[in-house]
Amino acid sequence: MIKLTDLAILFIIITIPATLLLNIKTKSIEIAVYRRIEINKMLEASVQDAVASMIEEGARGKDFKMNVEKAKEGFLRSFYINNNTIEGSIDANVLKGYISCMVVVDYDGYYLISHEEKTDYDGMILIDLVCGSKKPYEYDDFSGLTYHFTLDNRLIITDGFLGTDSFLGTREEVLEFLNDNWIDPPEFLENEEEFNDFRRRIIISVLQKAVNDTINNHNYIARQYGISYFFSLPTVPDSDWHKTIDDIGLIVFFQGMPIGISGEKINSYALGSSGLIKKDIYIIQDNVDSSISYYHKPDCDEIDDSRHFESRSSMKECAGEGYFPCPECILK
């Protein structure tokens, strides 16, 4: 005969562990959510640091040099510091294994930074993040012409059958060049809007393919790091892809790191933009021959490079300091 108290005890025995487990599960999800936010913040901060270190600006602002090696170093340095790890330590090395792909988006091409196997002098196999060479945003229309796009409206065409060298110009200039050479221009060159849509589509698909291949390849690398996770391209909304190619910048994919106590893993990416293409730069230079001094666009021939000049980021600033718009570049 089962007594009511027995049933009550049975009830307690069954329900308590269940609620406890549920509590642990909820806690674990909370921890994972918190960790995810924390890691995403670190990623974003480190990507911004990397972008700042990869660009070596010239005196005229827009004339800069891209240093991909510094992008890698800048990112890692910042990421290790944010994670309280020391470069070269085991922890740092483990962390590095979760970086599945980095892409530097440059003006006229991209660089992949990914893990590669190397054999050292003693025949030991080493894995490290390696910067690849620059690859173009290339489109081949199978008519014998190859198009290399850039982040603005300039492009390069290389001609297989005309035997001419590559031609670099804006959309209008390329269109004119093709017409002059009796070549039917492709539809996407016909107007600015269509050109921009097409150009962006091509650049994004080139990047997507490169990132996808690199991340898939990381499955092999990750095994060497002892990471068991299936790496594949995470969902990146279209708006983020578009943001990626708005300007010179960096995108980093970070995946597979355990973040909870019940198997949750991070699957994330962060992007950082340099603001270089969108940034306006004006050059001010005192005129030695007259009392009127002008401000210019950085590529103006009126600027005397041998003399002192300074840059400002808006026309307002230049005007405020008493400079007039240059008739050759600003007013034209």
Ligand SMILES: [Zn+2]
């Ligand atoms: Zn000028």
